[in-house]
Amino acid sequence: MNKFVMSIISLLLVFSMLTPFQQVEASESKSYERIAGDNRIQTAIEISKEGWPKGVGHNQFGTKVVILARADVPADALAAASLVGKKDAPILLTYSDKLPEETLKEIERLKPEHIYILGGEKAISESIDKKLDDKGFIPIRIAGDDRFQTANWINIFSGGHLDSTDTAIIANGETIVDALSASSFSALNNIPIFLAKKR
Template identity: 40%
Template sequence: MEVVIMNFKKKASALALCAVLLGTSIAPVSAATHEKIAGANRYETAAMIADKMGDYETAILVNSDKSLADGLSASSLAGKENAPILLTSKDNLPAATEKRLEKVKKVYIIGGKKAISEKVEAKLAGKEIIRVEGKDRIATSVEVAKLVKGAGTAGFVVNGFTGEADAMSVAAVAARDKAPIILTDGKTMPIDPDVYLYVIGGEKAVSADLELEVDGERIAGENRYETNAEVIKYFYKKSGTMYFTKGDGLVDALTASSLAKNDGIAFVSKNSDKAVLRNRGSLIQVGGMKQDVLDSVLAGENLEDKGYIRAERPDLMRLKGSNITYEDFYAHAGDVDGKDISDKIQIVGEYDANKMGTYNVTLVVKLSNGKELKQPVVLNIYE
């Protein structure tokens, strides 16, 4: 009997794949509004993000001129303090940044004086200044972790030298969950954490031995775009809004982390897989990008409203006699204004939950403007 079930599952999966592929061509066009947050440079973009956050009394200051070394771990602190991350150069505080710091009472400077000099610090006279620094980027991440200790229940382990993209993939999650990002050399832990740890990136970045040592859960793909997609699938399944940035210009992902913490940030390039962006209500671009990259993101999108329907589990297997609902497909839907209307999703099509077989059905939701959105899915009943 076991063999029969295994063969059935293989057959069901094959049929499901065909159905999903076919569904791609007959499914309605994805609907998503497109917004843009982009200044003339990285400093202005960070400042515009701060404006979107509204009132704040605390800010995080990071130097991103040459690398994101010190800033890689800053997002968790930004989440804890509900603070924007603003950018500076070593010796000069850009006008856009200085303006956003006028009314704040507290500023965390991430990194030592070789990263952000006393000259910049002097321009912040009258404010409470807290400089967070270690002897190197790894030690700095430990100091940040100490500041957010107890705020969150999880944290992230990345390679501090080759894993900048991995750190930025979880920056929004770290801000949302106040979860420290611990930089490592990929082989040893610089701190004994008291939170559950996720290992971000493949074994070339963080060794299997280190993963075993921290007893963590690895989230990884073959490259930065795939790893980023896996992070989104894991932490932002229900998000109707998705921010997106250039995958080769990571600073925008850092500065957007506080604003995008409840929605997630996707990395894009012209040829990257855009699947995680599809069927979202809003796509929000952060930072400038080439037109061909933007075109690849918005291809096939209907920008008229925010209505969407999405099934995270389009190939569902259930035991005979099970009660089947839209929730089993991990389905979510939003109205034209982006409001969650998942509870209005219906399963349309003939199937018998008491009879073994593979059934092609459709998830359907009706929007307030009368339009119906459909998502083809496959239901496999086995015994």
């Protein structure tokens, strides 16, 4: 399975827990593989292991990247779908004020050069930048004053704002459902997702 799709599936699995949905019973003739952890942080790790079993490789820009997003508020992670596609990077999750040991262990296994940290210091504490720097990684923070500006900066880093098709996805930034639905299309086609308010 395409790594980009695998990373977006991680978003769907992790953040579907936050959104009510109608459960559909699968036919007995259908087969599927469940990739799961005990919580959303561990689920993201398990999917990273599935999609990047040998660690992250050099992408088209010659860099090895991991994306780190806040676990409890999904807006930044969802806006990063095109960044996933451009950078061939898994998304891992963290607490706002503390990097989980299991997430750090997975980062060390993946062996990235750069770690894109999504959101400002209220979203993810500066202490996490320092911890990653102390471990020999290069943390690069992508942030604006709010989720809407952060989404804009994410798209600048992904190069999606320069896409020759002049195509973009506009999603409601006050709820996750629309951005979630568009995330796989965004990643596979390198189309940026911009977040907007209802009015």
